[in-house]
Amino acid sequence: MRLFSTTLLSLALLGTVPTACCSSTSSASNSCQGPDVTPTDPGSVQVTQLGAGELNAAGQKWPYQLLKLEVPGRAATYAQWFPPRKPGVSPTVLITKPYDGITWTGEAVDAKWASRGNGLHPDDSEPHHGPGSSPIAFTPTTPEIISGEAFIYLAHDFGVLAVFGRFYAGGDLQNDRDDMNAGMRFLAQTSSVDTTRIGVFGGSWGGYEALYAAADAPASVIPKVGVAVSPLSDFAQEVDYVSRVVPSRVSDPAMRTRYQQFFEPYFRRIFATTGGDPVTTPGADYSRWDAAHLLDKVQTPFLILHDDWDTLIPVEHTRALVSLAPHRYTPLYFQNAGPVNWNTLAPDHGPTLAANGTVLITLSVAHLIVKLGAAEQTLLIPHADGTVRTWLQGVRALQRQDRDVTDVAPRLLELTDPRVQMYEATVGSVQPGAAFVAAQVNAVWGTAFTDATIRAALESGLPTP
Template sequence: MRLFSTTFLALTLLGSVPTACCSNPSPSTNACQIPEETPTDPGTVQVTQLGSGEFRAADQTWPYQLLKLEVPGRAATYAQWFPPRKPGVSPTVVLTKPYDGIAWTGEAVDAKWAARGAGIHPDDSEPHYGPGSSPIAFTPTTPEIIAGEAFIHLVHDFGVLAVFGRFYAGGDLQNDRDDMNAGMRFLAQAPNVDTTRIGIFGGSWGGYEALYAAADAPSTVVPAVGVALSPLSDFAAEVDYVSRWVPARVSDPAMRSRYQQFFEPYFRRIYATTGGDPVTPGTDYTRWTAAHLASTVQTPFLILHDDWDTLIPVEHTRALVAQAPQRFTPMYLQNLPAVDWNTLPPDHGPLLTQHGSVVITLSLGHLLVTLGAADQPLLVPHAQGTVRTWLQGVRAAQEQGRDVSDVVPRLQELTDPRVLMFEPTLGALQPGAAFIAQELNAVWGTSFTDANVRSALGPGLPRP
C-alpha cells in the first residue's frame, strides 16, 4: 500500500540536491517478543546512536542522528532524529516510514535487502513466507533523502523524527505498531521537544502507523495534530473488503487475481497478529478496528482520501469519521464519472495521483498552521498551477450537486496571516490570503481580496 513520497516536493523546494554525511553504524541484533498490549506509558527505551551527520541546504546546517531504540521484550526500532536547533523547546513532527530501506542498522536483514537494491523481490524475510507467497517492492533510502523530506519542517525550526517500520524485514502488525510506539517513547525523553506541539504524518500503511502511534502515545507526548493520507484504519474491515467486497465488485478474473497477489503479503502480517480472517472463530481484532481508534485516539487528525481508492476503500474512513467526528476530519477527493471496478487497478485513486502535490500542500499547511508559533512566518510550498487545476475539479463536483464543504477549512488555513505560499521553480513568495483569493477568483469569477477572502469563505465556497 505504497504512497507517493514528499521527497519530490522537498527537493524542488530546496532547488538543489542536499548533502549529508553519516558515520558508520555499529552492528545490532534483532530478537522479537511481541507483547499482548502496547504500553502507553513512557516506560523504558534504550537509545543507542549508530551514526550521525549533517544536512546542508539553503546555506544552513542541521545535525541528525541515526538511532537504535530498544524497548524490553521487543525487536529494535530504528529512527533518524533531527533535534531542534533553537534554545528552549520546539515543535516536532514524526514521519512514519513503513517501506523505506535503510542500510545503516548493522542488521543482516538490512544488508541483504540493500544488496538486492530497488525492485520487486521475494518477501523471504517475513517468517510466514512460503510457496505461493507474493513478492514485495523494496525502495532503498538514505539519510539525505529523509533529510530532503524533513526539510520543510526543519526550515521552520521544528525537530523531525523519522521512524522506520521496515516492512521488508518481516514482522507483523504488532511489530509495526511497536516501532511507532518506540518513537513516541523516545520523544517523551528527548530534550528540547515541545511536547504540547507534536505532529505526526503518514500515508497508506504509514497512515495506519500514524493513527495507531497516536492511539498508543504516552500521555506526555500525545500529538497535537495528525495528518493521514488514505490510511488503513480498520483491519477487520480491510480483510472483509479484499476477501468479499472485491470479488463482488470485480468480475474480471485477471483483475481479481491482481488484487489477491497484491494483498497476500499484507494478509500474512495481519494474520500473524490477529490469528486469521475475522470470520474465523478464535481470531482477535479487538485492537485493530475503527472502534478501537475512536475510543483511544486523542489527537485530532485530518484524513485525505480519494473516493476511488481501491486499496483502502473510502468507506473505511467514512466509518471512522462517523464514530469520532470530533477527532477525525476528512477531506474527500471526489471522482465524477461512474466507476468501473474492472478497469481500476489496485491503487489509492486517480485524483490522489493527479493532485498529489496539492495533497502535500494542504497537508503541510495543516501541520504548519497548527504547530507554528503565533508570530512565525510559515512557508507552504505549492507547484505552479496545481491548486487552480484542483479547484476547477472541485467546482465541477459542486456543479454536479456534490458536497464540497470539506474543502473550505483547508483553504481557510492557507489564508492564515502567517502563511506565505512558496512556488519553488519561480522562487515566488505570496501571502496565503492573496494566493487563495487569486485562485478562487480565477475559478469562480469572484473578486475577493486578501483582506476579505477569509471571511468570504465563512459561508462556504462561491456558487457556480
C-alpha cells in the same frame, strides 16, 4: 499500499541537493517479540547512536542522528532524528516510514535487501513466507533523501523524527505498532521537544502507523495534530473488503488475481497478529485493530485525506471512522466524477489523489505547520505552480453535479492564515496565503475577492458554481 512522500516539494523549496555523511556500527535481531498490549506509559527506551551527519542546504546546516531505539522485550526500532537547533523546546513532527529501505543499522536483513536493490523481490524475511507467497517492493532510501523530506519542517525550526517500520524485514502488525511507540517514547524523554506541539504524518500503511502512534502515545507526548493519507484504520474491515467485497465487485478473473497477489503479503502480517480471517477463523481477535479501538484510544485530532476511488483502502472505511468521531477526524475527500468500473480501475489509492499529489502535500504540510507553528512565526508553505487551481477546477465541476464539497473551504481557509506565505520554487514567487487563495478562487469561480475579504468569504463556504 505505497504513497509518495513530501520529498518532491521539500526539495523544490530547498533549491539544492542536500549532502550528508553517516556511519553505522551495530546490529540486532529483527524477531517480532512485542507484548500483546502496547503500553502507553513513557517507560524506558534505550537510545544508541549508530551514525550522524548534517543536512547542508540554503547556506545552513541541520545535524541529524541515526538511532537505534530499544524497548525491553521488543525488536529494535530505527529512526533518523533531526534535533531542534533553537535553545529551549521546539515543535516536532514524527514521520512514519513503513517501506523505506535503510542500510546503516548493521543488521543482516538490511544488508540483504540493500544488495537486492530497488524493485520486486521475494518476501523471504517475513517468517510466514513460503511457496505461493507474493513478492514485495523494496525502495532503498538514504539519510540525504530523508533530509530532503524533513527540510520543510526544519526550515521552521521544528525537530523531525523519521521512524522506519521496515516492512521488508518481516514482522507483523504489533511489530510496526511497537516501532511507532518506540519513536513516541523517544520524544517523551527528549528534553528539546515541546511535548505540547507534536505532529504525526503518514500515508497508507504509514497512515495506519500514524493513527496508532497517536493511539499508543505516552500521556506526556500525545500529538497535538495528525495527518493521515488513505490510512488503513480498520483491519477487520480491510480483510473483509479484500476477501469478500472485491470479488463481489470485480468480475474479471485477472483483476481478481491482481488483488489477491497484492494483498497476500499484508494478510500474512495481519494474520500473524490477529490469528486469521475475522469471519472464517475461530478465535481471531481484531479488538485492538479496528475503528472502535481507535475511537477509544486516539485523542489527537486528525486530518484524513482520501480518494473516493481508492481500491486498496476503500473510502468507506474513512467515512465510517469519521462518523464515529467527527470532532476528532476531519476528512478531505478527493472525489471522482462518474461511476467506477471495477474491472478496469487498477488497485491503487485513486486517480484524483494521484493527479493532485502536490496539492495533497501542500494541504498536509500546511495543516501540520499551521497547527504547530508559533503565533508570530512566518509559515512558508510550498506549492507547485498551477496545481491548486487545477484541483479547484475539478472541485467546481463537482459542485455542478451537486456533489458535497463542503470539506474543501476549510482547507483553503487554513492557507489564508495571516502567518502563511506561499512559496513556489520554479517561478520563485512568494506571496501571502490570503492573496494566493483569493487569486485561485477568483480564477476558478469568477469572483472578485481580495486578501482582505477571502477569509470571511470562505468561512461561509465555497462560492456557488
